[in-house]
Amino acid sequence: MSALAPWLHAQLKDLLAQRGHALLLAGPSGLGQYELALALARAWLCEQPGPQGACGECSSCHAIDVRTHADLCVLMPETLSLELGWPLDEGAQKEIDDKKRKASKLIRVEAARDAVAFTQFTRSRGRTKVILVYPAERMNMESANTLLKTLEEPVGEVRFVLATDAAHQLLPTIRSRCQTHAMVWPGEDEALGWLQAQPAAAGASREQARVWLQAAGGRPDDALVWAASGLHDAAWGQLPRSLARGDWALLSDWPPAQQLAVLQKLCHDLMARAAGTPARFFPDDQLPVPPRWGVLAQWSRELMAAARSVEHPYSAGLMQEAWAARTRQVLASAGQGGA
Numbered sequence: 001m002s003a004l005a006p007w008l009h010a011q012l013k014d015l016l017a018q019r020g021h022a023l024l025l026a027g028p029s030g031l032g033q034y035e036l037a038l039a040l041a042r043a044w045l046c047e048q049p050g051p052q053g054a055c056g057e058c059s060s061c062h063a064i065d066v067r068t069h070a071d072l073c074v075l076m077p078e079t080l081s082l083e084l085g086w087p088l089d090e091g092a093q094k095e096i097d098d099k100k101r102k103a104s105k106l107i108r109v110e111a112a113r114d115a116v117a118f119t120q121f122t123r124s125r126g127r128t129k130v131i132l133v134y135p136a137e138r139m140n141m142e143s144a145n146t147l148l149k150t151l152e153e154p155v156g157e158v159r160f161v162l163a164t165d166a167a168h169q170l171l172p173t174i175r176s177r178c179q180t181h182a183m184v185w186p187g188e189d190e191a192l193g194w195l196q197a198q199p200a201a202a203g204a205s206r207e208q209a210r211v212w213l214q215a216a217g218g219r220p221d222d223a224l225v226w227a228a229s230g231l232h233d234a235a236w237g238q239l240p241r242s243l244a245r246g247d248w249a250l251l252s253d254w255p256p257a258q259q260l261a262v263l264q265k266l267c268h269d270l271m272a273r274a275a276g277t278p279a280r281f282f283p284d285d286q287l288p289v290p291p292r293w294g295v296l297a298q299w300s301r302e303l304m305a306a307a308r309s310v311e312h313p314y315s316a317g318l319m320q321e322a323w324a325a326r327t328r329q330v331l332a333s334a335g336q337g338g339a
């Protein structure tokens with residue numbers, strides 16, 4: 001297991017000093033909820049934990065690192081379990097292997113029932129059992145209600161760590177059973193130092209790393225995705241003006257959802273500038289003159305509507321052309337004194 005980022009490590013220490021049996025790690029995506037949840041689970045189950053967390057050397061720590069700990073139940077959407085290397089229930093794995101169904105993007109109620117059974121029946125190797133749920137908002141009503149009873153009145157020594165990017169989407173009954181921890185944002189220096197030390201960002205200058213972090217709105221995990229994509233700092237800075245000219249070259253190879261996310265960031269920054277506050281994602285001095293507020297508000301609504309259906313585009317090519325034309329129109333409207 002790789003070392004925890006410094007701002008996560010500080011949070012881990014604080015959380016280990018708390019006694020509640022159910023924690024909810026909540027905050028916007030990209031701040032390391034999953035890494036922190038796993039570090040907590042690892043520390044709770046460790047045979048010789050210290051104030052800094054798990055020892056990293058005992059058989060329990062090792063069992064977690066190879067994803068086979070008998071006292072840890074990881075409740076995730078199947079797509080994410082597969083991506084992160086957590087084994088699925090045999091039956092579920094077979095259905096997916098046999099192409100009877102696709103891996104689920106939600107936390108299935110069957111998995112939630114297995115988690116409940118895990119707390120009640122499975123023999124444990126130690127004293128404590130842990131259920132890790134991530135992202136907790138991917139539980140539908142049925143899954144959440146299945147888990148709720150165990151969360152309220154766990155049998156024996158069961159601890160929960162739920163992590164979410166969207167706490168407002170959780171059932172209030174789930175939220176109220178947990179002690180909520182608001183994820184802490186890293187300082188810029190801390191985030192930049194961490195980013196430059198990651199393999200995906202190897203050899204990157206401070207300035208380059210700063211652009212990735214800014215493009216990610218300050219969220220380190222998202223910045224790492226930008227680093228892995230090889231986004232060049234100059235290209236990002238020039239993007240707003242390129243789009244204003246109708247030049248879509250930088251975006252054209254990206255998946256539609258990512259293109260749309262960039263437009264939403266641009267729209268956000270133009271609204272910030274129109275409101276007299278600093279931009280968040282792009283360098284202030286590279287932004288075009290913001291169009292009128294009404295134009296931006298309308299564009300923002302259109303982009304949100306598009307985001308809801310972006311995973312099922314009728315034609316990616318046509319969609320992209322329409323977005324490019326619309327973006328150019330919005331950005332050009334500022335120079336015309338209104339639209």
Ligand SMILES: [Zn+2]
Nearest residue numbers: 046055058061
């Ligand atoms: Zn250990």
